Amino acid sequence: MAQILAPTTQWHMRLNKSSTNANPMTAKMWGSLLLKQNKKGVSKSSSKFRVYALQSENSTINRLEGLLNLDITPFTDKIIAEYIWIGGSGIDVRSKSRTIPKPVEHPSELPKWNYDGSSTGQAPGEDSEVILYPQAIFKDPFRGGNNILVICDTYTPQGEPIPTNKRHRAAEIFSNQKVIDEVPWFGIEQEYTLLQTNVKWPLGWPAGGYPGPQGPYYCGAGADKSFGRDVSDAHYKACLYAGINISGTNGEVMPGQWEYQVGPSVGIEAGDHIWASRYILERITEQAGVVLSLDPKPIEGDWNGAGCHTNFSTKSMREDGGYEVIKKAILNLSLRHKDHISAYGEGNERRLTGKHETASINTFSWGVANRGCSIRVGRETEKKGKGYLEDRRPASNMDPYVVTSLLAETTMLWEPTLEAEALAAQKLALNV
Missing domain, CATH: 3.10.20.70 (Glutamine synthetase, N-terminal domain)
Incomplete structure (x- = not known):
């Protein structure tokens, strides 16, 4: 956590009025101090220095931070x-x-x-x-x-x-009147891993070593279980400020891994919001001195990978009788499984192994409340007979324009042959 809370070494002197020994530090003395530190070889360190200048007897101001925080609105319309x-x-x-x-x-x-x-x-x-x-x-x-x-x-x-440019094709699909009429909603769960800058090893992990087994880290709290909360919280607030439809965040199963959710978003907006949120996260990790990884399996072995589970529903799915519409959508998805997998992120085969809450990349499956399936349907959806489905196949590095538009195309615009539909229905019946 110290790396996040204090990513740079700060030269910061505070003067206390009550101290009889406190003397103002002149610019010349300050420069001399920095010169001496440099002579000792500090400049060769990977640490960065923020130079503070004296503002008054008991306060200091970072000159660079002051310029970065300038409010220009009273002085220009630009x-x-x-x-x-x-x-x-x-x-x-x-x-x-x-x-x-x-x-x-x-x-x-x-x-x-x-x-x-x-x-x-x-x-x-x-x-x-x-x-x-x-x-x-x-x-x-x-x-x-x-x-x-x-x-x-x-x-x-x-x-x-x-x-x-994957947005262009997605915009074409989402501008189809049939898709517009169905008002497609998306809720995207973006998982990511924070890495230490110098060793590219997960945050909080001992360099070259491993922490204790998975179990206490998911939604955990404490210095020995939660690594990178400051980054997650800063990102959460920055997204809300920006107008991104972020709906929540949590620590993930693997230590140093986090998740945030965006949605529900309609149509092309889902991709725009995810890409904007990723950019903001890159900027925050840049400032915090940690590295953002969207690799779907950053650490090999008995560790969870990183996905981008995509929750999806249409107007027909959300209305009475929607469960049958969901099952028809799942049937279509089963027939285009290979098309979706090929578009769901690089390196996804390292993640979709059938272990660690994933289905095998080679087999399509669905189930109610089953996180080991390709498509999960929630208990509440089954109970109410309407709701949404969760596509658990997309990797953390997927392109949201591709995934959302492909879901819309497969479930609303693509029609299988009657023979293929019948065969798929038999297979899915056996699967369930």
Whole structure:
């Protein structure tokens, strides 16, 4: 925890009025102190230093922090917009800032922009320009004021979506009138692991060693069970400030692993909110001096992996008689199991082993209250005869645009042949 609470060594002197020995430290004396520390080799350390300057007899101010916290709204109508997009790996988030003349309320008020796609693995060097289209706006919890975070998708100068732009296809599916009429809801459970910066080993774990077996860590409290709560809590509040529909958070089964939930969100909004929340989490871990990992199985062996369970329902599922609609959706999902698995995240085969609350990646299954199935249906849904289903297959590094739109497409737009449907129904009956 100390690494989170105090990620950098702070040079901080407080003067006490009641102390007869307290003398004001001049700028010259301060510089001399830092020089002496540097001569001792402190500058070679990996620690970072925050230099404090004296403000008054009994208080100090960090000059850099003061500038970072400046409220510019009384002095200008201009705002800072942080344009955010997904990089060439399909999981990395990139961003850069620009000044906008005045506050905006809708992404259509923002200009398109461009970046060097050859530096993100998204374009060749001889034709490297990629165009950013603003799509969603969130309040900026880091800069405050009227400043904003802008979720963008990516296009060629000719207006064609580049291959890593998964939002474009998702928007097409969610704009289908049949899908719109069903008002698809998504609740996404994003799991992640916090790693120590120098050794890339989970936070709270002894370097090169292992903590005690899983059991006490899930939703646990205490210095020997909970590692990284400050990051989780800071992220929670930052998301609420930003306007992200975050609905909860908890410590996970593996120590150093956490989860937060976003939703219920409608349609394309689910993907926008997850990507914005991931960006905010990256920025917070950057400040805390820890590393964020979305690897679906960060530690091999008898340790839980990290998933991104996706809860899903349609209007028909939420109404009376919805349980039959859910079962029909599960049937369709069983027939497209391989299509979904191939789109549910890199390295997922290391996680979906049939152990640690997962189903085997090679076999589709469903059950009520069964966390070892591909699709779980809650007891309350079974009891009421309506509700939602949980797809437990997506990995922590899945693209939410892909997963949500594929769920919508498979359950609302795709129709299997009668023969395939009959065979799948038999298999599922045997499975249950």
